[in-house]
Amino acid sequence: MTYRPPESPLKVIRHVQVMPFMQRWPDPSPDDVRELWKAMTAKYNTHVIDKNNSAEMKLVADVLDRLKIVDKEKFLREYVTTVGDGIYTPFTPGIVVGPWDLWQQTMVVGHEHRHVEQDRAKEGLIFELEYATNATKRAFYEMEAYRVNMTLAWYFRREELSPVSLAAMLSDYGCSLADVEMVAKMLKLSLVSIKKGAIPSPACQFEIDWLKARWAA
């Protein structure tokens, strides 16, 4: 339920395929990003919360820091976290800050709304409990959300995000090497389908449709 952009986005981009007749999509503008976040939060009835001014996130950051899982400042500054209907962001959508450029902000809104879908597909707090207590389930949930990033990168930029690099980010999430390998293989298989046109989540489908409609107008 939490995501930060890779240290170097270029490490994650494995390959850019240039197609002669590929439709060219623009880079998202600050206005595009702001409106996209508005549209997705309205569609899913979610809300954006400033992570740096959130008492509960500061508490979570303290706990993670004490457990030596992630540095407190890094967690508050670099990670987006979703809990229930709240999406805690270290940036204001449409305003570039730190590692959060406009494209990362465009991908992460779909990523986090995949977590919202996962949460709503389960009863009560089952999703939160599984995510917090079972590393393999956590890896699987993150895999589905990384797949949103992969789909958007392929659809709009013909960029292949590296399954291995994405999966390696899970070592920050208390996942074992076996879980990381599992996710790398799942993402590799998913990429085969994504490159054929698969859009494997309703949140991702909504985002693609929304951006296409905006950029076609």
Add this chain to the structure above:
Amino acid sequence: MWRSLLVAAAGLLLASGCPTTEPCAPNSTRCAATANAAEFCSADGEWLTLMDCDDLGTPGWACCRTADGCTCMPVGAEECNR
């Protein structure tokens, strides 16, 4: 009191006599038997749905075995059944 204890004990015996599901080989894949979906064996040895081929934004997808394993592909894709 005794009656409920006996019932609970009998239930436990019956439950422990049931065969458990065999764990799958981690990282293996298969096409689901009862749905149009690709499945992946987790690090825990449990089958997970990798992708539901009927829910990919457009119709015309089927689970098939590719060189890398089972996943959803457009019906008739040449990469299938290798």
